[in-house]
Amino acid sequence: MAAKSEQTRQKLAEVALRMFREIGFEKTTMRAIAAEAGVSAGNAYYYFESKDDLVHELYVQVQAEHAERAAGALDKAGGLAERLKGVLHAGLDVMAPYHRFGADFVATAIRPTSPVNPFSAASTPAREASLEIFRKAVDGARPAVPRKLRSDLPELLWLCYMGVTLFWVYDTSEGQQRTRRLVDGAAPLIAKGLGLARVPGVSKVLDDVLNLSRSVRT
């Protein structure tokens, strides 16, 4: 059966993710993962290129669950502020069990050469799915977002989400409530701030910002 191999792979991933959660990144050694999964250390490398590759597995799973929960939250909210809150809190909910592991995750993910890097080729599907969440959040918002911003906003919000994640990693408050407060405070502010896009003086500066943001990408 071809399933046997897949079974070993899944066992390894499952064990690795559980250990990441329970004892952290560094204490979760490849040998320990393999032992717990009942295979040799070398064998783990038949299924995963590296320890980082197991982190990528986590990233993909977390992202998938985020998409699912975010969709649920978006069904319930119409205003941009509430939609944003829903999406961001959903993300925090999914990541919560991994908070102690967060710093190592980010340290791994930030390397341009890592498969976990959210900008890397290996992460393109996960990143696209994540971007899609923010596209939906923006597109479905009532009242609608100013037309001028509609195309750039999802990407910018996704970047904000990366920022919130970073903040969350450093947030040692109980249950990361500071990050929760940040989300609760920032979401309505962003929504309100977008309304200013129609103020003439602001509009000009905003155009410049958008132009810069576009020009600097290439």
Next chain:
Amino acid sequence: MAAKSEQTRQKLAEVALRMFREIGFEKTTMRAIAAEAGVSAGNAYYYFESKDDLVHELYVQVQAEHAERAAGALDKAGGLAERLKGVLHAGLDVMAPYHRFGADFVATAIRPTSPVNPFSAASTPAREASLEIFRKAVDGARPAVPRKLRSDLPELLWLCYMGVTLFWVYDTSEGQQRTRRLVDGAAPLIAKGLGLARVPGVSKVLDDVLNLSRSVRT
């Protein structure tokens, strides 16, 4: 002479920094540093707690040189936009030789437990010195920055600087010219944007932003 010990320490730091620049972080092994400095590998650990600690040494030196060059740039410019440009370009100039090493540096620095982490206790002097640069940039600016923003702005700009650094690490364009363009574009935009703080509609939102930024820190 007490200088003998200090000499060994400096030799190690000098060799390490040069190797970081020339062959990158991973290829610069502790054994290689020690060998090149003419001591045993174990001895390097008498002077530096860890490899990361050598990165901290680099951080401190880079920061010191940044402060120096930024001060020079600030002497020549009065407007906030020009002052910001000067400070940011000075930072990029100092970091330039280490660009290939940047990703590893950031990956190290981003760990809350690392001595290199810019928010860590070990980095407090370097961080304060860096903040001071932005305080000077803001305080000396003519026309003056809106009073409301004067106290928070340096910290926010310093955060922007962290963001620019991150952008720079990922910037693979020749000579990191995209980052240069980002700085040239963003500096005047920030200066212009601050002027909007006096527009009534904007002022209210801005108050909320500042309040949130303050409340979320504790």
Next chain:
DNA sequence: AATCGTTCTTGAACACGTTCAAATTTGGGG
């Protein structure tokens, strides 16, 4: 100059992530 505590230095050892040649298992075709 001899002594002694401190500072400095060494080299072997450890656990880690990772590699790889060799061994084993698997599954399909004769």
Next chain:
DNA sequence: CCCCAAATTTGAACGTGTTCAAGAACGATT
């Protein structure tokens, strides 16, 4: 049922960052 090629698994090995007990060099005190 047997055989072979491919897929899977092993265990030993490598180089890494780091630790540490032991020793060597130093410098102040007598």
